[in-house]
Amino acid sequence: MESPFKSDILKGKVALLTGGGSGIGYEISAQLGKHGASIAIMGRRKHVVDSAVSALRSLSIQAIGFEGDVRKRDDAIRVLESTINQFGKLDILVNAAAGNFLVPAEDLSPNGFRTVIDIDSVGTFTMCHEALKYLKKGGPGKNPSSGGIIINISATLHYTATWYQIHVSAAKAAVDSITRSLALEWGTDYDIRVNGIAPGPIEGTAGVRKLAPEEISSKRREHVPLFKLGEKWDIAMAALYLASDAGKYINGTTLVVDGGLWLSSPRHYSKEAVKQLSRTVERRSRDAPVGIPRSKL
Ligand code: COA
Numbered sequence: 001m002e003s004p005f006k007s008d009i010l011k012g013k014v015a016l017l018t019g020g021g022s023g024i025g026y027e028i029s030a031q032l033g034k035h036g037a038s039i040a041i042m043g044r045r046k047h048v049v050d051s052a053v054s055a056l057r058s059l060s061i062q063a064i065g066f067e068g069d070v071r072k073r074d075d076a077i078r079v080l081e082s083t084i085n086q087f088g089k090l091d092i093l094v095n096a097a098a099g100n101f102l103v104p105a106e107d108l109s110p111n112g113f114r115t116v117i118d119i120d121s122v123g124t125f126t127m128c129h130e131a132l133k134y135l136k137k138g139g140p141g142k143n144p145s146s147g148g149i150i151i152n153i154s155a156t157l158h159y160t161a162t163w164y165q166i167h168v169s170a171a172k173a174a175v176d177s178i179t180r181s182l183a184l185e186w187g188t189d190y191d192i193r194v195n196g197i198a199p200g201p202i203e204g205t206a207g208v209r210k211l212a213p214e215e216i217s218s219k220r221r222e223h224v225p226l227f228k229l230g231e232k233w234d235i236a237m238a239a240l241y242l243a244s245d246a247g248k249y250i251n252g253t254t255l256v257v258d259g260g261l262w263l264s265s266p267r268h269y270s271k272e273a274v275k276q277l278s279r280t281v282e283r284r285s286r287d288a289p290v291g292i293p294r295s296k297l
Contacts, residue, residue, distance in 0.1 A: 001233050003031065009244045011036035014141075015092035016083050018042045018070050018127055021052035023205045024153065025096035027232035028239045033061030035240060037092065040083040042068045042075075044097075062087075070097045070123030076130045089141025090134040092243050095124040095175075096153045098168075100210055105166045113167045120171035124152050125178055128194075136190035147191035149243050152179050153235075154198040154254050156262040165211075172198075176254050183252030193251045195242045200258020203229040230259060 015032045019025035020041030033039045033056055041056075041063070043049040049065035056063035064086050068075035083090055099119040103112065128150055133139060135148035142148070154176055158169035179196040186192040201208050208229065238257045241247050256262065269277065 001231075003034065003237065003240070005035060005237075005240055005244065005246075007034065008036045009240070009246075010092075013037040013091040013243075014040070014083070014087040014089050015094060015243070016040040016042065016080070016090055016131070017094040017096055018068075018123070019097035019153075020094070021045070021048040021065065023096075023207070024199060024202060024232050024235050025094070026052050026055075027236045028094055028096065029056060029063070030059060030061070031233075031236035031240055032092065032094075032243065033063065034059065035244075037243075038062040038087050039064070040079070040086065041065045042070070042079045042097075044069050070095075070127055071118045073126055073130070076126050080127075080130050080134060084134060084140060089139070090131060091142075091148045092151070093127060093131045093135060093148070094151045094153070094239065095127050097123055098153065098207075100165075100168050100207060102164045102211055103167070104164055108167060113170070116167040117171045117174070120168065121174035121178070124175050128178070128182055132186070132190070132192075135192050136186070137192075145191065147186070147193075150179075150182065150192060150194040151239055151242055152176075152194070152196040152254075154179070154196040156198045156200065156256055156258055159262050179254055180252045187251045193242075193247070195247070195250055195252065196254030197235060197238050197242070198254050198256045198258065199230060199235045200256075200261040201229050202232055202235060204232065228259065230257060 010032055013036065015037045017025050017029050020029040021043035029039045029041055039056055039061055041049055041052055046067045049067060053063045053065040066079040066082055068079045070076060097119060099116045137147040138144045152175050155168065155172040157165045158173040162169055176196060179194050183194040186194060201212055234257050238255050242250060242255065
């Protein structure tokens with residue numbers, strides 16, 4: 001699908017994306033690149049990173065890839081330094097690396113819980129922490145009065161509670177909290193805008209394959225207000241909006257891109273039934289003698 005944004009809105013910018021080699025992370029890489037940014041991607045699997053870089057280059061995007069695990073601070077430092085060596089600066093950091101699997105809480109070992117917290121929450125903090133000196137105003141290649149941008153990929157699982165997702169819900173709650181704290185501290189001190197995106201179920205991603213296999217998703221689709229799964233493109237457009245000047249006054253927010261799914265709940269009555277019921281209840285309460293408790297109506 002064609003982008004509604006001008007193709008040069010990120011001209012001259014440099015973006016580093018963790019988890020940028022596949023899924024939502026790759027689509028964000030491609031769209032930031034198509035809109036003018038040079039792209040560095042970081043991922044654990046070398047062959048995935050390599051083929052993503054080739055695909056980006058085939059779109060005439062300046063791209064480079066690094067093998068690295070966000071759980072390792074040394075990897076974060078090395079990949080950031082290499083990005084600066086290659087492109088001279090960093091303007092946009094997208095934290096898209098994540099881990100997930102379905103598991104009932106009672107079957108999840110503390111190490112399984114910790115693994116996801118380490119990737120999603122600690123990994124996001126580590127990348128932000130090590131990127132600060134490059135992203136802040138006056139950093140290498142930066143204007144003395146304007147800093148860079150961080151986008152953290154989150155989820156909506158923790159807005160209520162989600163079955164078999166205790167680890168990821170806790171991890172993403174921490175990510176949202178990190179987004180707000182850094183928006184406050186680094187927005188004030190360094191002119192860095194920090195925002196998040198909370199995708200709903202996005203077709204063709206590891207998230208949907210792992211969490212909503214076809215037999216579950218076809219039933220759930222009835223409850224999605226817009227009645228469809230999202231596309232990776234939807235998330236990439238949200239990232240473009242936040243990363244471009246269109247988002248220059250947005251700081252500390254997590255943009256939900258889920259078609260309204262997290263608000264949804266099963267419809268217990270049809271509209272017709274509600275109209276009937278509502279009038280009957282009104283009539284009963286109008287006709288009832290004064291003084292009768294409502295519970296007796
Ligand atoms: N159910 C229950 N526990 C599980 C599990 C599952 N499906 N998968 C992993 N675990 C547990 C392991 O048993 C282990 O705990 P233990 O030592 O107490 O046994 C712990 O999690 C770490 O597992 P391990 O396989 O060593 O971790 P890893 O670092 O190789 O992989 C994962 C990390 C598990 C998050 C893996 O799913 C992954 O790499 N995911 C990345 C891609 C992804 O999930 N994308 C979706 C984003 S929405």
